[in-house]
Structure formats: structure tokens, C-alpha cells
Amino acid sequence: DTVLTQSPALAVSPGERVTISCRASESVSTLMHWYQQKPGQQPTLLIYLASNLESGVPARFSGSGSGTDFTLTIDPVEADDTATYYCQQSWNDPTFGGGTKLELK
Amino acid sequence: QVQLKESGPGLMQPSETLSLTCTVSGFSLTSNGVGWVRQPLGKGLVWMGTIWAGGSTNYNSAVQSRLSISRDTSKSQVFLKMNSLQPEDTGTYYCARHNSGYGFDYWGQGVMVTVSS
Numbered sequence: 001d002t003v004l005t006q007s008p009a010l011a012v013s014p015g016e017r018v019t020i021s022c023r024a025s026e027s028v029s030t031l032m033h034w035y036q037q038k039p040g041q042q043p044t045l046l047i048y049l050a051s052n053l054e055s056g057v058p059a060r061f062s063g064s065g066s067g068t069d070f071t072l073t074i075d076p077v078e079a080d081d082t083a084t085y086y087c088q089q090s091w092n093d094p095t096f097g098g099g100t101k102l103e104l105k
Numbered sequence: 106q107v108q109l110k111e112s113g114p115g116l117m118q119p120s121e122t123l124s125l126t127c128t129v130s131g132f133s134l135t136s137n138g139v140g141w142v143r144q145p146l147g148k149g150l151v152w153m154g155t156i157w158a159g160g161s162t163n164y165n166s167a168v169q170s171r172l173s174i175s176r177d178t179s180k181s182q183v184f185l186k187m188n189s190l191q192p193e194d195t196g197t198y199y200c201a202r203h204n205s206g207y208g209f210d211y212w213g214q215g216v217m218v219t220v221s222s
Contacts, residue, residue, distance in 0.1 A: 031206060033207070042199055042212040043150065043199075043209070043212055048207055048210070049206075049207070054210065086149065090205075090206050094155075098149050
């Protein structure tokens with residue numbers, strides 16, 4: 001299985017730029033996707049195929065990367081962005097990263 | 106619009122067989138896949154398996170021996186059956202639209218399943 005590693009938590013102030021990283025144990029090309037999950041809710045797709053913004057998602061969100069290193073960027077961060085963010089690869093059987101909990105100062 | 110909704114029992118006993126239903130609307134099961142994702146309380150997401158548009162299935166190797174996913178296209182329903190339940194199978198089970206190479210673009214609200222004696 002492809003293991004995805006994310007930092008467990010980040011704290012930023014509203015208006016700042018934040019980058020959330022995801023590292024894959026092997027190359028997944030650009031078959032990487034990002035999700036946002038707010039407490040008590042189901043995940044929602046933010047970015048697909050590494051850099052494509054899902055319809056309806058604010059342009060403050062962007063994704064980049066290929067191979068083994070990927071980044072989700074939120075710029076600027078808003079209070080409503082408090083959530084856990086997951087990366088997921090589809091190069092082989094789907095696996096998710098452990099999630100990065102974003103807190104606002 | 107695209108919607109998915111999970112249903113099933115909330116409380117199960119160890120060794121029992123779990124049966125969940127995902128009822129979809131706004132898209133065709135013969136054109137799209139549906140996957141199941143489990144989330145233990147307070148923990149991360151784990152893909153369980155997917156039934157693809159053509160009807161074939163793929164399962165997570167960790168549960169493959171206990172899991173079966175099927176569908177009834179006439180009723181727009183996808184079914185998950187998992188036997189030999191253990192307390193560690195406790196969690197929220199989500200169904201989500203899933204197409205090969207892509208992410209899970211629409212999710213149900215999830216159903217909480219507790220396995221306890």
C-alpha cells in the first residue's frame with residue numbers, strides 16, 4: 001500500500017497563507033486529491049488530480065505537486081477553514097493520509 | 106443533484122454480519138462507481154472497497170476476506186456486507202461516488218456503527 005504522511009496539526013492566524021504537505025511513500029504521478037472535513041460532517045473534495053479545483057470550492061484553495069510531494073495551499077485563511085485536511089492517492093488502491101488539523105489562532 | 110445516503114443498523118454484536126445500504130440519486134450506477142470509506146471515532150479515513158460502473162469490485166486487502174459490495178442498479182442502491190464483526194470495526198461508514206483515477210467527489214452523511222457486546 002502507498003503510505004501518505006501528513007503533519008498532524010497547524011495553527012495560523014486569519015488572513016495568513018498556509019501550506020499543508022503530503023508525502024507519498026512512492027510516486028503517484030499526479031493522482032492525488034485533497035479533502036476538507038469539518039467536525040461532525042462528511043469530507044468534501046477540494047482538489048483533484050493534484051491541482052484541479054473542484055467546482056464550487058473557493059479559489060483561496062490550490063494544490064500543487066507530483067511524484068511523491070504534494071501541497072495544499074490556502075491563501076488567505078479564513079475562520080471557516082478550521083477543519084482537518086486529508087490527502088488521498090488513486091495511483092493504486094486508495095489510501096488516505098492521517099490528516100492535518102488546521103486551527104486558527 | 107447528486108446525493109448519497111447510507112442506512113443500516115447502529116449497534117451490532119461481535120461476530121455478526123453488518124449490512125449497509127447506500128441509496129444514490131442524481132447519477133447512474135452504470136456510469137459511476139461507489140466506494141465505502143470507514144472512519145473510526147476521532148481517527149482518519151480508510152477506504153474499504155469500491156464497486157465500479159461495470160460492476161466489478163476492488164477491496165482493501167485488510168478486510169477483503171470479510172467484505173462484499175454489491176448493487177441493484179434498478180433501485181440505485183449499493184450494498185456493503187461485512188462478516189465477523191469486531192469492536193475495531195466500530196466507526197462511521199460513508200459511501201461516496203468514486204471513479205477510477207479520481208477522488209471521491211460526492212459523499213453521503215455517513216452512518217455510525219458500533220460493535221459491542
